[in-house]
Amino acid sequence: MAERAHEHYDVLIAGAGPAGLAAARTAASHGARVCLIDAQVQPGGQVWRHDIASPLPRAARRVIDSLSNRIDFLAQTQVLMAQERSLLVDGPQGARRLSYGALVLATGARELLLPFPGWTLPGVTGAGGAQALAKQGWPMTGKRVLVAGSGPLLLAAAATLRAHGARVLGILEQASQGAVLGFAASLVRWPGKAAQALALRARLLGIPYRTGTLVRAALGEDRLRTVEIEGPRGVERIECDHLAVGYGLVPNVELAQLLGCQLLRTGAHAQVAVDESLRTSVEHVYAAGEVCGIGGRDTALIEGEMAGHHAVGASVAAAALQSHRRHARAFAERLRQSFALRPRVHALAVEETLICRCEDVPLSALQGFTSLREAKLATRCGMGACQGRICGTALAELGVFPTGGHDDDGRRPPLFPIRLATLAESFSIDSQGVHS
Ligand SMILES: Cc1cc2nc3c(=O)[nH]c(=O)nc-3n(C[C@H](O)[C@H](O)[C@H](O)COP(=O)(O)OP(=O)(O)OC[C@H]3O[C@@H](n4cnc5c(N)ncnc54)[C@H](O)[C@@H]3O)c2cc1C
Missing domain, CATH: 3.50.50.60 (FAD/NAD(P)-binding domain)
Structure with missing residues (x-):
């Protein structure tokens, strides 16, 4: 693929785990021009992370090998910012702006560390x-x-x-x-x-x-x-x-938040709210897999396929998968109930325990604040390299603040710490033409 700073795709997919891979191959099977981006070196997401000691499972190989030449895969590429129908991404080739007809969020989940x-x-x-x-x-x-x-x-x-x-x-x-x-x-x-x-x-x-x-x-x-x-x-x-x-998994909703998608709270954590067609509240933006709630690999594959159909307007093909999706999601609900955390888990940290490990903020320093936002401004909790992904999530789970632990006022760009050079590049990109 020629490297261009501003490129247009029919379908852009963020996240190359099972959901993103299934969405990509499905959208491409309809003839769409597809781009799949992921922060990792190789596609596969969390469950199909490449193992130096053993080959990928057959199911993973099948999905990954089926990526066709209609799909551009951008590895080691992070989404930094979102604008009207486009994302600013940063990868080995530098900053690029990718505009889209439809966007599928398949950013998966991360571990809950307490x-x-x-x-x-x-x-x-x-x-x-x-x-x-x-x-x-x-x-x-x-x-x-x-x-x-x-x-x-x-x-x-x-x-x-x-x-x-x-x-x-x-x-x-x-x-x-x-x-x-x-x-x-x-x-x-x-x-x-x-x-x-x-x-x-x-x-x-x-x-x-x-x-x-x-x-x-x-x-x-x-x-x-x-x-x-x-x-x-x-x-x-x-x-x-x-x-x-x-202690289980929590959805990676930050990109969805940045785009302004409505979130749904299940207990202490949020997931992206979608309708039966996996549409988010933002036009042309779909979501699939664990970003819509922890559901396991099979749910991610089914929803990815459905989102791939919907993204190109093939809603009849997607509807045929609806009952499989419901069955898979019922498993997810069973899982959630069975492994609900006991209150004792929330009471393990003591005053000196570091909560924000990026900025060395102990639990005692967070007493007396009513929200994460307030605590952040006064203590730098959540302002380090992980941008609150670990401590903010833990604080929400522990219920430390009366208002909950989340920044409900939305996410501000960039999603990840960004090089000044990348920021400078992003300004010059907008003056260049779009390629498709
Ligand atoms: C650490 C971990 C280990 C796991 N191990 C197993 C296991 O061994 N067996 C099992 O059955 N299940 C495992 N799971 C659960 C498994 O991940 C899910 O069941 C399933 O893979 C979800 O698929 P997904 O496509 O929704 O998301 P994921 O597989 O999580 O894929 C999401 C992808 O999006 C990418 N991404 C996220 N945000 C961005 C961004 N802003 N820019 C670019 N890329 C982004 C990530 O790099 C990731 O590759 C694990 C989960 C985690 C968090």
Whole structure:
């Protein structure tokens, strides 16, 4: 593809996970000119992140290989700003403006990381974070790893870590035994999921899975040495080299917010509100996959395909998938109920616990503010490199502020910290012509 600073596409898709990939190949199958962008090096999103030690699963290969020459894939490319029917993006080729006939938001989800004493020690990461590190080659061989938090991602992370040579000492699930057994029994409605769960359990044979158990503290001077846990057996200490702890997923709604799309709150977190046709509240903008609510890979694939049809006006083809979508979303709802966080999880951080790790802001510094916005102005909480993606989300979950933890006054551009050179480039782009 010739590198141009301003390009027009029939369909532009942000995010190349299962939802974005399915949307791209579907829209292209109708003859549309499609562009797919992703911040990662390769397409696949979170679940199909490339693993240096093993080939991609067949299902992933099938979807990725089906990307045709009608699709431009822009890797390592971030969306920075949104304007009328166009996005300003920054990637290896510099800043570019991409205008579109229709935009599909498929920006997925990130891990919910919650603060507890010691969570910033070297050797402590998210569960999905540890999985991603292992897949990218971070040495795990022989390391004693404890996996903790909540939800099925713990099993997937533990299986990956074991495959990379880690000694997984145990999986600690905060949900009660009753909740987990109830969830397992309900899988008869989703035989594909039941098969996936059984296959995962087989890969985890011999690893203790303890319910109703959570991490109270990570201990060590310079790095993690010991983990303190609590559960039905009381408080225990376990020596380990790595703690991988994650409390489920939250949708990446920041780009949708920037575009002015209406959000829907489910508990402490927001997802993009869509109608039956996956239309957002902003004209010509659709959304699919986990950005519309945590739903797993199958939901993302179905919604991506539907959004790809809708984006080119093929609504009859999309309607045929509606019942599959409802069935897949019902699974998501079951998942959400089964792994709801217990109040104890919200009470682990103490006064000295750092909440904003980018700007070193402890919990004690956030007392007395009524909103994240107020706290941000006074303490710099949420003003670091992650732009509040970790601490803002955690604060919303913990319910620290009476008004909730979110910046409900919308997102201001840029979405990510930006180089001054990129900003300068963006001004000159607008004076150039559009190519299509
Ligand atoms: C860390 C992690 C690990 C996971 N591991 C597993 C697993 O092992 N097994 C499993 O079944 N499920 C796993 N999941 C859940 C899985 O991600 C989802 O079920 C499914 O992949 C959702 O697909 P999606 O296309 O909606 O989003 P995702 O797969 O999350 O893809 C979204 C993509 O959008 C890109 N993106 C987001 N914002 C921007 C932006 N502003 N600019 C450019 N690109 C952007 C991201 O880089 C990402 O590639 C994991 C989730 C996470 C967060």
